Amino acid sequence: MGGSRTPTERLGHWADRLAALAARRVRPAGGFVSQPEPRSFGLFARGKQLVDGNILLAGHLAEAPETSLWDLSPDPAFVAEAQGFAWLDDLAALGSGPARKRAKDWTWGWIARYGTGKGPGWTPDLTGRRIIRWVHHATLLLQGTDRIEADAFYGAISRQSGYLARRWKAAAPGLPRFEALTGLVYAGISLIGMERFIAPALAALGAACDADIDAEGGIPTRNPEELLEVLTLLTWTASALSEAQVPVPQALSSAIVRIAPALRTLRHADGELARFHGGGRGEDGRLDLALAAAGMRPAQPPAIAMGFARLSGRRTSVIVDASAPPDGRAALTAHASTTAFELTSGRRPVVVSCGSGAALGAAWRLASRATQSHSALCMDGSSSSRLTAKGAALEQRARITASRLTPGTEGTDLYLAHDGWLASHGLTIGRSLTLSHDGRRLSGVETLTALTADARRRFEDLMTVTAMAGAGFAVRFHLHPEVDARLDMADTAVSLVLRSGEIWVFRPSGPAELALEPSAYLEKGHLNPRPCTQIVLRGQARGFETRIGWTLAKAKDTPLAIRDLEGADADP
DSSP states (O other): OGGGSOHHHHHHHHHHHHHHHHGGGSOOOOSBSSOOOOOOOOOHHHHHHHHTTEEEETTEEEEOTTSOGGGOOSOHHHHHHHHHTTHHHHHHHHOOHHHHHHHHHHHHHHHHHHTTTOSTTOSHHHHHHHHHHHHHTHHHHHTTOOHHHHHHHHHHHHHHHHHHHHHGGGSOTTHHHHHHHHHHHHHHHHBTTOGGGHHHHHHHHHHHHHHHSOTTSOOTTOOHHHHHHHHHHHHHHHHHHHHTTOOOOHHHHHHHHHHHHHHHHTBOTTSOBOOOTTOOSOSTTHHHHHHHHHTOOOOOOOSEETTEEEEEETTEEEEEEOSOOOOGGGGGTOOOOTTOEEEEETTEEEEEOOOOOGGGOHHHHHHHHSGGGSSSEEETTBOSSEEOTTSSSEEEOOOEEEEEEEEOSSEEEEEEEEOTTHHHHSOEEEEEEEEETTSSEEEEEEEEEOOSHHHHHHHHHHHHHTTTOOEEEEEEEEEOTTOEEEEETTTTEEEEEOTTSOEEEEEEESSOEEEEEEEEEOOTTOSSOEEEEEEEEEEEEOSSEEEEEEEEEEOTTSOSOOOOOSOTTOOO
16 A cells, blocks of 8 residues: 555655654643533434444445454545544444444554554544544543543543644645644643643644635635535634633634635525535534534625525525636545536425535546536536546636626526636537526526637637537536426426425427436435436537527426425435
């Protein structure tokens, strides 16, 4: 495994090892300053699965009821998630005798095997994540332990704290660094004898807030779920500081104030996050808890946040990727989703993105980043932003060339245009979306236009190469797995039946063929993609301007309000 690392990664690996060895000299903590409050919450069902030996981490399932977690290594991502100890949240949520036993067995198993600085878990972000969970669930872990076990626990958490004090700077900017520094702050305010870590950790955390969270509350990755995780860490830290009667730094408080409204913009009508740039909908209940802990009164969310535009009408929400994909380090996980949108009606997602395939292997990881995996127009099967030759970062990123958000008498209109296929096809792609004030109708217009003389020459060259066949395009609308879609009216419309009983009807206009095709819905906690359906409009651009219109509207006999009591995420 070491041979596959780059020179920089190998250097970082040995630096981690040396810091972990040096941390052995840290004097063990004398105990906890006070009884810690658990702030991270898991799921009862996942806790039961862990007790039964069904261990699902990072998209990999290990069925091993009699095997220690530390003897399992089906995949490096599985190992990393195990080392982060977030599974402690789920065992604590179950809270039964067997759950407490499993939590203790695995924790002291880790201490025996890795506690002196060995193994894969000694990286700044994983160590910070692990310390947070050990502090949150210290009461569960230490209840009923003898002196030898308690000493081993305090020795291990103290060594990890000493390691973090030396190595937090090695954590990548963004979420990994926030995890590392939050863990170090927790150690300083929670453990007797570790107070010296508080001031430098808070100074570094404040600097990270100023550097990584912009004035509108966004982060460079533009990943909504990652933004939620950052807010969660900051609110945990602020609460722990307040309880310890340590002043909360202004930079931290200000970051929380900036992030909370941005997350409300990125939140659909069902309370879940929009799924873009590698992010999922968020852990159950995490968003509500983080927003409540932020302590800000709910207000009308801004129309645009972190490069996303939000349209809303009553209980219908539309969230649109209205900016170029992230660049820099964030380009390694960015999606080619410019102008893609999601629509949720009440508690029911309707139009979605396929989601992140990061946990399902290399092929799905790449496929999920393509424009075809989003509800947007795509030219000739190529993405609006293209990968580098090495296939990791988005290099040719689509730029927004026009953007306009206009409230009107019929509804709010959003117009976007980008240059993703200007160089290759000579075409600027435009999308206009109008959501009615009552949320019952979304109208769209897709345009493919050669705007300048140079662009027209490129398009004419393309027409010559294709023997006047033109440029093929497809407009995709991926549907949530719980949406029942059927072609109607001689295949000129699609009816969408939601589990709530609502009926939506999709109707296109313009030179495009309507079809229903298979799609895939990717989400955490599922071993395989969930099958679903996509509406596809296919056509050929043969002139300097091609225009395709469509509407997605509730059927006339659908009531204004439906009492939706069935669980929105129940499996079919």
